[in-house]
Amino acid sequence: MILCIAEVLQPREAQEMRERLAQAEFQDGKATAGWHARLVKNNLQTRRGDPALEALRDRIRTALLQHPVLQLAARPKALTPLILSRYEAGMTYGSHVDDALMAGLRTDLSFTLFLAAPDDYEGGELVMEDSTGEQPFKLPAGSLLLYPSNTLHRVAEVTRGTRLAAVGWIRSYLREPAQRELLFELDTARQRLFDQHGKTPEFDLLTKTAANLLRMWADD
Numbered sequence: 626m627i628l629c630i631a632e633v634l635q636p637r638e639a640q641e642m643r644e645r646l647a648q649a650e651f652q653d654g655k656a657t658a659g660w661h662a663r664l665v666k667n668n669l670q671t672r673r674g675d676p677a678l679e680a681l682r683d684r685i686r687t688a689l690l691q692h693p694v695l696q697l698a699a700r701p702k703a704l705t706p707l708i709l710s711r712y713e714a715g716m717t718y719g720s721h722v723d724d725a726l727m728a729g730l731r732t733d734l735s736f737t738l739f740l741a742a743p744d745d746y747e748g749g750e751l752v753m754e755d756s757t758g759e760q761p762f763k764l765p766a767g768s769l770l771l772y773p774s775n776t777l778h779r780v781a782e783v784t785r786g787t788r789l790a791a792v793g794w795i796r797s798y799l800r801e802p803a804q805r806e807l808l809f810e811l812d813t814a815r816q817r818l819f820d821q822h823g824k825t826p827e828f829d830l831l832t833k834t835a836a837n838l839l840r841m842w843a844d845d
Contacts (some may be wrong), residue, residue: 626806627753627760627772630694634685634767639740643766645681646671646740646789651711654718665719668780669711682707685738685791689769698771698809699734702845703796712749712788718780720754723794725774732774732794733802739790742766746786752779773802798843808842811835 634642651669658666671678685707689695705728712718723735737751743763750761751770754777761781762770772778774794799805815831822828 626698626802626809627770627776628694628698629762629764630692630698630769630771631765632767633688633692633695633738633769634740636767638684638688639742639766642681642685642740643789645677646709646711649675649678649709654710657708659721659724662718662721662724665717665721665779667716668718669713669716671709671711678709682709682791689736689738689793695736695769695771697812698805699795700798700805700808700839700843701795702798703730705730705732705794707791707793710788710790710792712746712780712783714783714785716788717782720777720779722777723774727794730794730796731800733797733800734771734795735774735776735792736769736771736795737790737792738769739764739766741787741789746783746788748781748784749788750781752781754778798839798845800844801842804838804842808835808838811838 649671652672654668654670655663655666657670686704689704690701723732725732743765750763753760753762753772764770797805799808811831812835815828815835818828818831
């Protein structure tokens with residue numbers, strides 16, 4: 626399941642982060658790439674150790690973990706440290722799949738939180754690749770794309786402006802993508818039923834089913 630999640634950050638928050646990143650020190654992004662991904666990765670990433678940037682990462686992490694749609698879709702158990710990335714004109718990240726283990730965690734889901742507005746740069750789409758073809762994504766500032774970490778993907782070349790994003794990986798309580806998708810759809814239907822009719826016997830039965838499926842499948 627590939628999911629676009631709007632307004633993980635409000636526009637004002639995304640603007641503040643762009644202003645802070647305009648003053649940050651960046652280094653070659655190959656430093657955090659696997660041996661094969663280094664061959665196709667051409668971008669910049671912030672250096673570790675800057676207290677102001679750590680505070681920025683904490684703000685993003687809090688926004689992610691508090692977002693109800695991401696909670697239902699990802700069932701996050703843990704997050705890897707966030708990477709703040711920058712692509713200038715001519716930069717790209719070729720086709721690759723994310724490493725299965727990062728920072729000691731199994732990577733079940735990947736995400737890109739777009740920080741630059743789409744009009745601020747040309748190119749730079751996040752492109753998902755599968756047997757049906759390619760699907761490009763270029764979301765508003767503050768919106769997030771969530772996708773399985775076993776997906777082949779790339780970042781198209783930026784031809785004008787600067788692309789800013791926060792990227793990271795999630796260890797889920799649910800290893801299997803099909804289980805995450807089923808529970809996401811079940812909880813979405815349960816919420817809509819509650820919004821329309823309140824707490825009914827049907828709502829209670831769906832709640833029991835969702836809880837017992839999570840209890841059966843969760844890897845805690």
